[in-house]
Amino acid sequence: MKAFVVTGPRRFSVWDVEPPVPGPGQVVVDVERAGVCGTDMEFFSGEMAYLSEDHARYPIRLGHEWCGRVSSVGEGVEDGWIGTRVTGDTMLGCGRCRRCLGGLQHVCEDRFEIGIRGGWPGALAEQLPVPVTALHALPDAVDAVAGAMVEPGGNALRAVEAAALAPDDRLLVLGPGTIGLLAARFALASGAEVHIMGLSEPSLEFARGLGVHGAWTSDRLPRLPFDAVIDASNAPGLPALAVDLVEPGKRVVYIGIAPRSSAVDTRVLVLKDVTAVGILSASPGLAGAIEKYASGSVDPRPLVAAVVGLEEVGAVLAGSRPAGCGPGPKIHVDPRA
Incomplete structure (x- = not known):
């Protein structure tokens, strides 16, 4: 073969x-x-x-x-x-x-x-x-x-589940790649308000076409209260930015992996009472991704x-x-x- x-x-x-x-x-x-x-x-x-x-x-x-x-x-x-x-x-x-x-x-x-x-x-x-x-x-x-x-979907679904969103919560996804866009789609299906931050206007325009409520470059991102932030990028500076942008008492989810070490100031995590979650692998999310694809709630x-x-x-x-x-x-x- x-x-x-x-x-x-x-x-x-x-x-x-x-x-x-x-x-x-x-x-x-x-x-x-x-x-x-x-x-x-x-x-x-x-x-x-x-x-x-x-x-x-x-x-x-x-x-x-x-x-x-x-x-x-x-x-x-x-x-x-x-x-x-x-x-x-x-x-x-x-x-x-x-x-x-x-x-x-x-x-x-x-x-x-x-x-x-x-x-x-x-x-x-x-x-x-x-x-x-x-x-x-x-x-x-x-x-x-x-x-x-299904495999990237299982990863994205786990990230959204880790964000622990309630209906009408506001989610920010960092990175409009495959995992970030799938996370946006799963979050939209759950009733969340979803925003995406990225680098290029074509990728952001594509995200808008998928139904997200806002797609922004970093310099245009509005200072909204975000109930969760999912870092689906590979940019070393964004893990710390995620903690800065999330509301106190809420959640940051890390699923992207940077090519070099990325620093997060744990003092900010503590003083904001933020929960930070790391996601590796689609394994526990595969069945859920298949179910949502089959039902048509996420395409x-x-x-x-x-x-x-x-x-x-x-x-x-x-x-x-x-x-x-x-x-x-x-x-x-x-x-x-």
């Missing part, structure tokens, strides 16, 4: 590789769609911290946002899974440690991360091996485009600007936008195109 492989910083190729064979407790999925995200771009550039921490090494097969159809099953897996449309968890815990047994497999010290950590191959390929325990079945109402948006599909084949992934990771693509931030890949 064909798989996209990053062989070193800014070096890549599409390889012919042996198709996966499902081991005990595993299935093989024929990948229908896979998303390209910021983590993939960091591996492509060589800046991803896992490379220096020896959690990952080249060559690496990327892709952790995906959906597809189960084509074969391994020992101990029911044949009924064959033909089922699925997506799945990125975080594969060891299943034995205290964290895994407590339902926190996504922070297991010995976890694999599909397409990211520990050498588990990713979904920028025609087929993908996955433990059956990581699978989530997709209803017919969730098509392939939405199915490959992630407008965020997808284009669908490309494996041969075009390298250019996308290098920062190019496909010809004729839409204004959304997300590029999807059809590995069989």
Whole structure:
């Protein structure tokens, strides 16, 4: 089968590789769609911290946002899974440690991360091996485009849930990328007033088209009382700004990761009685994202600007936008195109 492989910083190729064979407790999925995200771009550039921490090494097969159809099953897996449309968890815990047994497999010290950590191959390929325990079945109402948006949606949903918004609360999202816009959509569906802060007018105009109540550059952001702030950016200065902007007694949620250390003055947290929450992984939010997509209360599909084949992934990771693509931030890949 064909798989996209990053062989070193800014070096890549599409390889012919042996198709996966499902081991005990595993299935093989024929990948229908896979998303390209910021983590993939960091591996492509060589800046991803896992490379220096020896959690990952080249060559690496990327892709952790995906959906597809189960084509074969391994020992101990029911044949009924064959033909089922699925997506799945990125975080594969060891299943034995205290964290895994407590339902926190996504922070297991010995976890694999599909397409990211520990050498588990990713979904920028025609087929993908996955433990059956990581699978989530997709209803017919969730098509392939939405199915490959479940993983970023689970992250965004967790961020909104951590913000603990009441109806009519006012939320500020920092960063109009995929996670920030999905968080805005989930928050709008809950009845919140949603504002977004970003850098470029085209991205802010796109956010306005999704129904947010305000989309602002930093110099134009009104000094409104924000009941929660979600930092979905990678800017090192915004974590501290989030604490400055949130109302006393309210919540700041951090889901973006800056390329270098970002400082937050804990004295401000204490004196404002602010709760700060960090979010890693979609794992506890996957089922909720599927439910909201299936019900139609949140539609992630407008965020997808284009669908490309494996041969075009390298250019996308290098920062190019496909010809004729839409204004959304997300590029999807059809590995069989």
